Amino acid sequence: MTIQTVSLAVADQDDLLDFKKELQEAFSVAVIDEYGALPDGPIPSDEDLDSSIAAPGAVALRILSDDEKIGGAVVTIDENTHHNTLDLFFLKVGEHGQGLGHKAWLAIEARYPKTITWRTHTPYFEKRNIHFYVNKCGFKIIAFHHAKYPDPHHPASNDLPDDEGFLFEKVIQ
Template sequence: MNKTKIHLLPVSRDELSTFKTELQETFTAALVDQFSQFGSEPIPSDDDINESFNAQGAVIRHIFYGQEKIGGVVLKINEDTQHNSLDLFFIYPKHHGKGFGLATWKTIEATYPDTKVWSTVTPYFEKRNIHFYVNKCGFQIVEFFNKNHLEKNEKARSTDPHDTSDSSEEEFFKFEKVMIQKT
């Protein structure tokens, strides 16, 4: 595959609803592969997606291979610290296993060459994602969030003993990739 044919094109405001639907359909397809049944709520939730879309430094892009749209990505770029994050990343299922994910990641890295650290998260059961980030893209697992080690930022899980939500069952890995700075 010629990675130079991967292009990241801006998502317009008018396209956000379709982009969100395509993202949720792709993530749902991955869940169907892992589990025979799951809740009827969209994955990720509308609230989580909207939070990523509206975050400071959010960059929302379609992924094109030549003239064909093959997925999408939401990045968070911090121009001050250059500690950037990959918030949402999807390749349509019909394009899985063809090298598009890695070619896209290389394009992202080339687009943001000043990045010092990339970070992302993925659910513990997403073995394909874990393989991709660690073995293909060079990320390292730096943290495992679970009921005994909850997220400590503004999305922190509730520690209220009266909270009956099931968020403590969410388990995911945090990945980081420290970039080698060219001098």
């Protein structure tokens, strides 16, 4: 068994189309499992992805294993407060279950050593993500958002039939 190395690189402008397509393919697996089909259009929408990638402080990162593109992430880095967010995180379809996601998360933490807190969110039905963030990466669930308790910092999207999800936080010691 070969040990795969994981590294990060800022996504090239020329790569963003592939980056978005791979992210949408990865996200669609859980949506299809939960709802039986995709709602109209990809998840997240191209507009939501473009908005996330272009947001102030956002960095689109490619996750590489042995120099091959296996996934990506979009992080928002606040250089003043060091309270950062993991906005999007994915491994390409077929790359799960090998420990690469955890290695990628550790690489993200190492890339931003001044971080005080990380926050991220995931839909309520994404058990795999909940396990990953809580049991593998050390996040804690700090809120459950739903129609009667919406997330004021993450406006509801029209991508899914419901917009219920967990907000996670990791305090870096």
